[in-house]
Amino acid sequence: xxxxxxxxxxxxxxxxxxxxxxxxxxxxxxxxxxxQVMEATGTISGWADDPDALRSVPGVVAVEEERDFQLPPPDxxxx
Amino acid sequence: xxxAESAGEISSGRESMVQEEPAETTGRYIVTLREDHDGDxxxxxxxTVAGADLVRPExxxxxxxxxxxxxxxxGLYLSELGIAVVNTDPAGAxxxxxxxxxxxxVLAVEPERVHHIRGGADYVRGYREGVHDLAGRIxxxxxxxxxxxxxxxxPRVRFVDTADWTWGLEATRAVTSPSSGxxxxxxxxxxxxxxxxxxxxxRSVVTHSFIQGETVEDGHGHGTHCIxxxxxxxxxxxxxxxxxxxQADIFAGKVLSNAGSGTDAGxxxxxxxxxxxxxHVISMSLGANVQQVSAAYTQAGRRALVRGALIVAAAGxxxxxxxxxxxxxxxxxxxxxxxxxxxxxxxxxxxxxxxxSNPVRGGQVDLAGPGVxxxxxxxxxxxxxxxxxxxxxxxxxxxxxxLWAQQTRRRGWDLWATLAAESTxxxxxxxDVGGGLVIAPQ
Numbered sequence: 001x002x003x004x005x006x007x008x009x010x011x012x013x014x015x016x017x018x019x020x021x022x023x024x025x026x027x028x029x030x031x032x033x034x035x036q037v038m039e040a041t042g043t044i045s046g047w048a049d050d051p052d053a054l055r056s057v058p059g060v061v062a063v064e065e066e067r068d069f070q071l072p073p074p075d076x077x078x079x
Numbered sequence: 080x081x082x083a084e085s086a087g088e089i090s091s092g093r094e095s096m097v098q099e100e101p102a103e104t105t106g107r108y109i110v111t112l113r114e115d116h117d118g119d120x121x122x123x124x125x126x127t128v129a130g131a132d133l134v135r136p137e138x139x140x141x142x143x144x145x146x147x148x149x150x151x152x153x154g155l156y157l158s159e160l161g162i163a164v165v166n167t168d169p170a171g172a173x174x175x176x177x178x179x180x181x182x183x184x185v186l187a188v189e190p191e192r193v194h195h196i197r198g199g200a201d202y203v204r205g206y207r208e209g210v211h212d213l214a215g216r217i218x219x220x221x222x223x224x225x226x227x228x229x230x231x232x233x234p235r236v237r238f239v240d241t242a243d244w245t246w247g248l249e250a251t252r253a254v255t256s257p258s259s260g261x262x263x264x265x266x267x268x269x270x271x272x273x274x275x276x277x278x279x280x281x282r283s284v285v286t287h288s289f290i291q292g293e294t295v296e297d298g299h300g301h302g303t304h305c306i307x308x309x310x311x312x313x314x315x316x317x318x319x320x321x322x323x324x325x326q327a328d329i330f331a332g333k334v335l336s337n338a339g340s341g342t343d344a345g346x347x348x349x350x351x352x353x354x355x356x357x358x359h360v361i362s363m364s365l366g367a368n369v370q371q372v373s374a375a376y377t378q379a380g381r382r383a384l385v386r387g388a389l390i391v392a393a394a395g396x397x398x399x400x401x402x403x404x405x406x407x408x409x410x411x412x413x414x415x416x417x418x419x420x421x422x423x424x425x426x427x428x429x430x431x432x433x434x435x436s437n438p439v440r441g442g443q444v445d446l447a448g449p450g451v452x453x454x455x456x457x458x459x460x461x462x463x464x465x466x467x468x469x470x471x472x473x474x475x476x477x478x479x480x481x482l483w484a485q486q487t488r489r490r491g492w493d494l495w496a497t498l499a500a501e502s503t504x505x506x507x508x509x510x511d512v513g514g515g516l517v518i519a520p521q
Contacts, residue, residue, distance in 0.1 A: 008342070008344075010343045010344065010347065010373075010375045012374045012375045012378050035344060036344055036348055038347055038348055038350075038351035039351065040350070040351035040352075040354040040355055040382065040386075041347050041350055041351045041354070041375070041378065041379040041382055041383075042378055042379075042382065043347045043351075043375050043378070043379065045343065045344035045347070045348075061374055061378065062374030062375065064343075064373055064374065064375060066342050066343045066344060067342070067343050067367045067369060067373075067410060068340065068341070068342055068367070069335065069340065069341040069342065069346070069365050069366065069367050070339055070340050070341075071270070071299065071301055071335060071339030071340075071365070071470075072339065073339070074299050074300045074301070074339075076466075077466055077467060078396060078432060078466070078467050078468055079301055079304070079364075079396075079466045079467070079468040079470045079471070
């Protein structure tokens with residue numbers, strides 16, 4: 001289950017192609033609720049109670065809290 | 080070879096403090112041969128004009144040419160470089176050029192110049208300008224430098240939208256480029272696209288939405304505008320031309336919602352998709368005001384480059400220069416593997432909102448593009464609109480990258496280097512515009 005208290009994270013791994021899925025499995029065992037596995041970029045998105053616990057998984061380059069992006073409203077002259 | 084500045088160019092040359100001197104020449108001529116030249120034919124043609132054999136590096140051990148022999152021979156033939164030095168008179172030089180017209184062996188003929196080491200005064204002037212520039216940055220005042228001063232705020236040329244095309248297409252020389260982007264794939268990751276837009280009828284457009292619950296149809300307008308700038312048609316009905324790579328294949332990835340919101344996951348998924356679609360250029364007019372570089376985007380950018388894709392992103396609009404706030408390049412443009420694009424206006428000045436380079440590794444602005452009063456496509460029913468932003472400068476760079484990719488077949492880092500080498504230096508700090516205004520191949 002994904003709780004509101006969980007943190008949205010982006011995990012960057014040094015694996016390529018199908019190996020990215022393998023790292024995703026290990027991350028899942030360590031508490032990551034995997035959302036998307038992006039093989040081409042080697043990044044995995046998901047929710048975690050304890051992002052720090054994910055950092056020691058073999059193949060993990062970085063664990064970052066997900067950021068939001070926001071454009072101005074459509075009628076703004078500055079975009 | 081010196082080319083004259085034509086009217087309508089944004090000038091990088093200031094009122095020069097150094098007097099141009101007539102070149103001191105030796106009386107010999109430097110002949111540059113075409114890339115696909117036939118060595119044997121060259122040598123024979125050059126020998127005829129010189130009246131004697133030419134010396135070659137192969138005639139010496141380790142290519143240690145005895146220059147005295149060159150003087151007494153017909154000249155020097157450097158086949159590796161495709162260049163020769165020829166002892167001949169002006170009539171002989173002219174005849175070489177005439178041959179060039181028909182048989183296309185000779186690219187250029189120039190008088191051989193004499194070079195001297197430069198004097199001390201230039202060094203001292205350069206030092207003084209450096210101090211002025213540093214003082215200006217520390218105090219936040221854009222102080223005039225001696226000699227270069229007034230002209231930095233009084234640019235030489237002003238561009239305007241004409242009935243035919245936007246000011247940005249003219250400033251970047253897209254309108255005179257022989258390239259169209261044909262055969263290139265440009266992915267724009269944004270608020271999607273207005274798929275029924277009449278200006279894009281008949282174009283190849285592949286789309287995907289990474290926003291749950293929304294189709295790729297652009298409910299905001301921003302994505303349609305950016306795609307228009309990067310890839311809009313050459314002859315849109317009833318409006319001026321506003322697009323760079325008018326024959327590129329378009330890949331519209333919706334990574335920002337109709338309300339303009341997005342997350343890392345959606346954006347990274349969009350990049351991964353664009354790479355799988357073998358995009359040559361990925362344009363991202365989006366950003367978060369975070370100085371620290373993201374490992375995820377650095378890796379995504381690196382993998383893109385390895386796969387032959389160049390990612391360009393908006394430097395950011397978080398500056399307000401009239402209040403002394405210069406902003407900073409945020410995520411993802413601050414990644415060292417992603418090009419950051421700043422915005423200039425039609426006077427060749429930096430846009431008031433254009434973010435300045437961020438001191439972190441990768442945080443520099445790499446290039447600038449037209450970003451103030453940019454006319455392009457918009458969602459229905461309005462269909463077209465003029466807006467401003469580093470969001471608008473970015474797709475100019477993306478479309479021009481596609482033109483270069485088509486013309487040179489360069490990809491990834493090579494394409495990055497090409498854009499950097501081919502940008503026009505502006506009379507603006509590189510912390511604001513990087514290497515300058517992005518320019519289309521001619």
